[in-house]
Amino acid sequence: MSLPVLPSRLHPGDTIAVIYPAGPVRDQARLANGLQVLRDLNLRIRHYPLDGSGPEYLAADDEQRIQNLYRLWNDEEVKALIAARGGYGCLRIIGKMNPDLLRSRPKWLIGFSDLTVLLNGIFAATGLVTLHGPMVTTLADTDQLSFQCFKEALNNTFQPLAPTKDLEILRSGNGQGRLAGGNLTTLTHLLGTPWQPQLSGRILFLEDTGEPLYKLDRMLTHLACCGLLDNLAGLILGVFDPGQYDRLEILRLNEQVWSRALELTQGASYPLWGGFPLGHQHGNVALPIGMEAVMDSTNGTLSFLPQSCQVG
Numbered sequence: 311m312s313l314p315v316l317p318s319r320l321h322p323g324d325t326i327a328v329i330y331p332a333g334p335v336r337d338q339a340r341l342a343n344g345l346q347v348l349r350d351l352n353l354r355i356r357h358y359p360l361d362g363s364g365p366e367y368l369a370a371d372d373e374q375r376i377q378n379l380y381r382l383w384n385d386e387e388v389k390a391l392i393a394a395r396g397g398y399g400c401l402r403i404i405g406k407m408n409p410d411l412l413r414s415r416p417k418w419l420i421g422f423s424d425l426t427v428l429l430n431g432i433f434a435a436t437g438l439v440t441l442h443g444p445m446v447t448t449l450a451d452t453d454q455l456s457f458q459c460f461k462e463a464l465n466n467t468f469q470p471l472a473p474t475k476d477l478e479i480l481r482s483g484n485g486q487g488r489l490a491g492g493n494l495t496t497l498t499h500l501l502g503t504p505w506q507p508q509l510s511g512r513i514l515f516l517e518d519t520g521e522p523l524y525k526l527d528r529m530l531t532h533l534a535c536c537g538l539l540d541n542l543a544g545l546i547l548g549v550f551d552p553g554q555y556d557r558l559e560i561l562r563l564n565e566q567v568w569s570r571a572l573e574l575t576q577g578a579s580y581p582l583w584g585g586f587p588l589g590h591q592h593g594n595v596a597l598p599i600g601m602e603a604v605m606d607s608t609n610g611t612l613s614f615l616p617q618s619c620q621v622g
Contacts, residue, residue, distance in 0.1 A: 312437065312620075313437075313618065313619055313620045314433070314437045314438070314439050314488070314600040314601065314618070314619045314620070315413075315416050315436075315437050315438050315439065315619065315620055315621075315622040316416075316439045316466065316598075316601070316616060316619035316620065316621050316622060317389075317390070317416045317417050317418045317438065317439065317621075317622050318389065318416070318466070318621060318622060319464065319465050319466035320353065320389050320390055320418075320464045320465065322352040322353075323352060323353075323354065324353060324354065324389045324390075325353070325354040325355070325356050325385075325387045325388050325389060326348055326353045326354070326355060326356070326388070326389065326390045326391070326392055327355075327356040327357070327382035327385065327388045327390070327391045327392070328345070328355065328356070328357040328358075328391075328392060328393075328394050328446055329378060329379050329382060329391050329392070329393055329394065330359075330360050330369035330370065330375055330378060330393070330394050331369075331375055331376075331379055331393060331399060331400050331403060331421075331424075331425065331428060332368070332369065332375075332393065332395065332396050332397045332398055332399035332400050332423075332424040332425070333367055333368060333369060333395055333396065333397020333398055333399060333424070334360075334362060334366070334367075334368065334369045334395075334397070335369070335394050335395055335447060337447065340447040340448075340450065340451075341394060341395075341446055341447050343449070343450035344445070344446035344447055344448070344449035344450050345357070345446060346450070347449040347450050348392075348446070348449070351461065351464075354387075356382060356385060356387070356388055358378060358381070358382075360374055360375065360378060361374070367397065367398055367399075368397075368398070368399045368402075369394070369399065372399075372402050372403055372406070375399060375403055376403045376406050376407075379391070379403075380408075380411070383411065383412065383415060383417060384411075384415070388417065389417060389418070390417055390418035390419075390420060390464065391417060391418065391419050391420065392418075392420040392421065392444075392445060392446055393420065393421035393425050393445045393446070394445060394446045394447060395423075395445050395446070395447045395448075396421065396422065396423030396424035396425055396445065396493075397423070397424055398424055399424065400424045400425060400426075400427035400428050400496075401424075401427050401496075401499060401500075404427050404428060404431045404505050405504075407428075407431070407432065407435070409432075409435040409436045412432060412435075412436050412438060413436040413437070413438065416438055416622025417438075418440070418441055418463075418464070419432060419438070419440045419441065420440075420441040420443050420444070420445070421441075421442075421443070421445045422442050422443065422444070422445065422492060422493065422588075422589055422590075422594065423445075423492075423493050423496065423589070423590065424493070424496055425442075425445070425492070426442075426491070426492030426493045426496040426497055426500075427496055427499075427500065427505065428440070429441075429442055429492060429599050430490060430491070430492065430497070430500070430505070430507040430599060431500075431505040431507075433490075433507075433599050433600040434505065434507055434508065435505075437600070438600070438622070439598050439599065439600040439601050439619055440598070440599045440600065441463055441596055441597070441598055441599070442489075442491075442492050442515075442588070442596070442597045442598075442599055443456075443459070443460050443463065443594065443595070443596035443597070444456065444457075444460055444594055444596075448594065451592060452592060452593075452594055453587075453592040453593050455474070455587065455593065455595060456587060456592070456593055456594045456595050456596070459471070459595040459596040460596050462596070463596040463598065466616065466621070468598065468601070468614035468616055469614075470611050470612065470613040470614070471595060471611065471612040471613075472609075472610070472611055473609070473610030473611065474585075474586075474587055474593065476549075476585040476587070476593075477583060477584070477585050477586060477610050478568065478583065478584040478585045479581070479583055479607050479610055480547075480568050480571070480572055480582045480583060480584050481572065481575075481578075481580075481581055481582040481607075482581060482607040482608075483579060483580060483581040483605075483607055484581065484604065484605060484606050484607060484608070485513060485542075485543040485544030485580045485581050485604070485605045486513075486543055486602060486603070486604045486605075486615075487511045487512045487513045487542070487543030487544065487602065487603070488511070488512050488513070488599075488600055488601065488602050488603075488618070489512065489513050489515065489597055489598060489599050489600065489601055489602075489603050490507050490508075490509055490512040490513070490514055490515075490599060490600075491507075491512075491514045491515040491516050491546075491599075492515070492516070492517070492589075492599075493516075493517060493518055493589065494516045494517065494518040494521075494526065494529050494530070494550075495518055495521060495525075495529065497516070497533075498529045498532055498533065501532070501533075501536060501538075509538050509541075509542060510540075510541040510542075511541060511542075511543055512542060512543060513542070513543050513544040513545075513546065513603055513605060514539075514542050514544070514545050514546070515545075515546040515547075515548065515586065515588060515597060516545075516546070516547055516548065517547070517548030517549060517550065517588050517589030517590065517591075518550050518551075518589070518590070519550070519551045519552075519553065519589065519590035520551075520552060520553045521550070521552060522552050523552070523563055523566055523567070526550055526567055526570075527567075527570050530567070530570055530571060530574055531570075531574065533574075534574040534575070539574060539575050539578070540578070542575075542578070542580050543580055543605075544580045544581045544582070544583075544605040545571065545575065545580065545581070545582045545583070546582075546583050546586045546588075546605070546612070547564075547567065547568060547571060547582070547583065547584045547585070547586065548585075548586050548587070548588040548589045548591070549564060549585065549586075549587075549588075549589065549590075549591050549593075550563060550564055550567050551590065551591065564584065564585065567584075568582075568584040571584075581605045581607045583605065583607070583610070586612075598614065600619070601614055601615065601616065601618060601619055602614075602615040602618035603615065
């Protein structure tokens with residue numbers, strides 16, 4: 311089996327493209343701020359806003375969104391593609407993706423939330439490592455650690471992630487495997503589809519926002535009932551914020567999520583961490599889906615193994 315392909319690093323003056331595979335941008339100021347962040351990184355920007363045709367919850371109809379992505383993927387000057395925002399829409403276009411085209415021109419695909427569909431689906435279909443990380447509309451609000459990780463990832467530098475103050479080692483041990491995962495709701499909607507990710511032997515990371523505790527319980531239980539939590543190399547839980555809660559309430563809810571995850575995996579020996587900085591928070595460190603990583607519970611460090619990939 312050939313090694314996964316790590317897209318080439320970006321250099322100053324390289325071009326990064328903004329794509330709209332899911333929902334429309336509601337806040338133009340956040341988009342403008344994110345674009346400026348990319349310019350400040352000395353990157354050129356290729357940006358073709360869509361016309362908003364189709365349902366109001368989509369950036370455009372399916373054909374326009376897929377053609378926008380293809381146009382930019384085919385552009386030889388474009389070295390990476392970053393989503394403007396998430397929302398919903400990637401599940402509608404994943405079946406229209408051309409794996410041969412994507413594989414022939416390795417590039418970074420960057421995003422999170424609804425992009426969980428494309429990040430995991432494209433890696434499974436092509437072997438291209440993808441990047442779970444900030445989107446344009448979240449770039450200006452991301453914290454210092456996450457922004458540093460984002461810059462390093464674009465440079466194909468993956469430093470070990472030391473534990474943050476909110477990290478909890480829920481079950482100790484060490485685990486090594488390729489990274490997979492993202493938004494819990496979106497990942498659950500992939501079950502039973504051709505794009506359901508292969509999780510055996512993987513380090514699975516999960517996060518979500520705007521979902522009450524009972525729905526989080528139901529989705530985690532669904533994963534467990536499908537046997538998808540049985541043979542992991544490790545499980546990393548980010549922050550689960552149901553919205554309009556203060557910090558203490560969020561912490562209380564997350565402790566219940568952690569408790570349920572421990573219940574569902576009580577027969578497992580792999581490490582389980584909670585409170586990791588990923589997803590819909592100011593803390594959203596870049597995680598390369600498809601690259602091998604090592605969870606070391608002795609010191610709470612997540613290390614990456616770029617040598618597990620070949621550079622495209």
